[in-house]
Amino acid sequence: MSILAPRDQRLSLPSWVVTLIVVVIALVVWQIGITVAGTSANVLPGPVQILLGADWLRVAGAAANTIFSTLLGFAVGNFVGLALAVLICASRTFSDIVYPAAVVVRAIPIVALAPFITLAFGRGPGATVVVAALIVFFPTLVNVILGLRSVPAEALELLKVINAPTVFSYARVRIPFAMPSFVSALKISAPNAVLGVMTAEWIIGGTGLGRLVVQSWLSLDITTMWSAVLVSALVASVLFSIVGLIERALLGWAVRT
Amino acid sequence: MNVAEKANVVVDGVGMDFAVKGGTFTALNDIALTLPRGSFTTLLGPSGCGKSTLLRIVADVIQPTRGTVDLFGMTASEARMNGLFGFVFQDPVLLPWRSALGNIELPLEAQHVPKAERRERAMAVLELVGLDGFEHLLPAKLSGGMARRVAIARALVVEPSILFLDEPFNGLDELRRRQMNVELQRIWSATGTTSLLVTHNVADAVFLSDTVIVMGRNPGHIIERREIDLPRPRSIDNSLSPDYIAHERALTALLSDDYKTRDD
Numbered sequence: 001m002s003i004l005a006p007r008d009q010r011l012s013l014p015s016w017v018v019t020l021i022v023v024v025i026a027l028v029v030w031q032i033g034i035t036v037a038g039t040s041a042n043v044l045p046g047p048v049q050i051l052l053g054a055d056w057l058r059v060a061g062a063a064a065n066t067i068f069s070t071l072l073g074f075a076v077g078n079f080v081g082l083a084l085a086v087l088i089c090a091s092r093t094f095s096d097i098v099y100p101a102a103v104v105v106r107a108i109p110i111v112a113l114a115p116f117i118t119l120a121f122g123r124g125p126g127a128t129v130v131v132a133a134l135i136v137f138f139p140t141l142v143n144v145i146l147g148l149r150s151v152p153a154e155a156l157e158l159l160k161v162i163n164a165p166t167v168f169s170y171a172r173v174r175i176p177f178a179m180p181s182f183v184s185a186l187k188i189s190a191p192n193a194v195l196g197v198m199t200a201e202w203i204i205g206g207t208g209l210g211r212l213v214v215q216s217w218l219s220l221d222i223t224t225m226w227s228a229v230l231v232s233a234l235v236a237s238v239l240f241s242i243v244g245l246i247e248r249a250l251l252g253w254a255v256r257t
Numbered sequence: 258m259n260v261a262e263k264a265n266v267v268v269d270g271v272g273m274d275f276a277v278k279g280g281t282f283t284a285l286n287d288i289a290l291t292l293p294r295g296s297f298t299t300l301l302g303p304s305g306c307g308k309s310t311l312l313r314i315v316a317d318v319i320q321p322t323r324g325t326v327d328l329f330g331m332t333a334s335e336a337r338m339n340g341l342f343g344f345v346f347q348d349p350v351l352l353p354w355r356s357a358l359g360n361i362e363l364p365l366e367a368q369h370v371p372k373a374e375r376r377e378r379a380m381a382v383l384e385l386v387g388l389d390g391f392e393h394l395l396p397a398k399l400s401g402g403m404a405r406r407v408a409i410a411r412a413l414v415v416e417p418s419i420l421f422l423d424e425p426f427n428g429l430d431e432l433r434r435r436q437m438n439v440e441l442q443r444i445w446s447a448t449g450t451t452s453l454l455v456t457h458n459v460a461d462a463v464f465l466s467d468t469v470i471v472m473g474r475n476p477g478h479i480i481e482r483r484e485i486d487l488p489r490p491r492s493i494d495n496s497l498s499p500d501y502i503a504h505e506r507a508l509t510a511l512l513s514d515d516y517k518t519r520d521d
Binding site (some may be wrong): 159254 | 318351352363366415422
């Protein structure tokens with residue numbers, strides 16, 4: 001319970017309205033700033049120039065590809081992270097084998113793995129999905145392990161006393177207890193998945209926003225380059241917000257007031 | 258409940274060692290006790306006397322280093338596997354995403370009891386602990402006392418042959434704790450379940466028990482066994498009478514002696 005005034009008596013706008021206002025203010029400041037400073041449109045165009053000058057059809061096509069790869073990589077990486085975390089907690093031997101391997105995989109810079117990934121998965125969306133999944137799985141793995149291990153000791157004793165089968169214990173008690181940690185990991189990995197896909201598009205290839213940034217930069221189509229940057233930020237933010245909505249819908253019990 | 262002819266719970270020669278840096282720490286030594294079927298027994302002792310450890314050994318949550326536990330003719334492990342145990346923890350440990358009813362159904366769910374029967378049995382114990390009408394509340398909406406009632410209901414829903422209580426009313430305020438003691442006595446009388454309580458509270462021990470087993474520290478051992486022959490049902494009013502005070506005084510003296518001899 002809040003010790004402040006009740007919510008309905010405080011001056012408050014819906015948070016999405018606040019966010020919108022902040023974004024508009026930022027765009028206005030940006031526009032005024034570059035006009036006042038006389039910045040070259042070939043370095044940093046204003047929002048108006050970007051809106052009018054960018055090749056939006058190309059941006060939209062590229063964004064669709066990036067979004068597809070991001071969602072797939074996000075899903076695969078998080079699923080693998082979650083599954084490995086559960087298995088690592090359930091089996092000591094599995095943990096001894098897989099955990100060091102996971103750390104090593106994570107320790108190799110993605111850039112160093114790029115040639116191998118290209119050889120194995122080609123230059124298409126397959127490679128970008130793999131890179132996104134690789135970036136995403138580790139924070140999820142670590143967070144979910146933490147969540148599974150933070151189940152209250154007495155809850156584990158309860159499971160023993162009621163002679164609960166292992167699968168039941170995980171499905172009904174341990175994994176639900178780890179869900180807040182899992183959702184935290186999802187929030188970290190939502191923007192990271194976009195980063196992974198765009199990095200892969202940059203260094204490996206493909207048809208998404210990362211590639212578009214490079215191409216438009218090289219062809220000095222700076223407004224399109226900037227539009228790709230803005231859209232990628234938008235994609236990451238929207239994905240982040242969706243995770244937040246899911247959290248609120250499913251994990252109301254974990255929200256402390 | 259299909260329990261063998263041998264109706265008592267018998268603990269014999271139980272000891273527990275823990276490995277610590279540079280050797281072993283003996284938490285319990287040479288524990289022997291008998292709980293008659295249907296009785297209410299309390300392990301009373303200071304922090305660190307191993308009473309919770311002993312409770313967990315009898316409940317097969319941990320295994321003793323030495324000695325045997327016999328529950329109704331079974332080993333502790335067999336009794337646990339047969340679903341004979343109900344356990345109320347110091348913290349209610351309710352699953353925060355499940356309603357009161359959902360929490361109470363958990364042990365039945367783990368044993369694949371069909372949904373309709375689960376619901377029926379959970380509602381029955383919910384009523385027994387006086388929570389009817391609150392079955393759909395999430396734990397966050399329950400008061401401390403109500404959460405304890407849910408925890409007791411969850412322990413009772415399996416119709417246990419033995420109920421373990423590990424300082425179940427810790428953290429409740431004084432009056433609420435006394436009220437919960439009255440409730441617990443009522444529930445115990447209604448079900449006739451053999452009960453083993455762990456507490457460091459002398460008044461609780463006297464109020465609830467048929468037998469109080471006083472424990473001391475370093476290593477955990479039994480100092481004395483005291484029968485509480487006060488008539489039932491006991492009430493909060495009576496609990497301030499000289500008979501009760503005499504028991505409390507005697508138990509307190511035993512505990513104080515232990516403190517004196519061991520702390521110096």
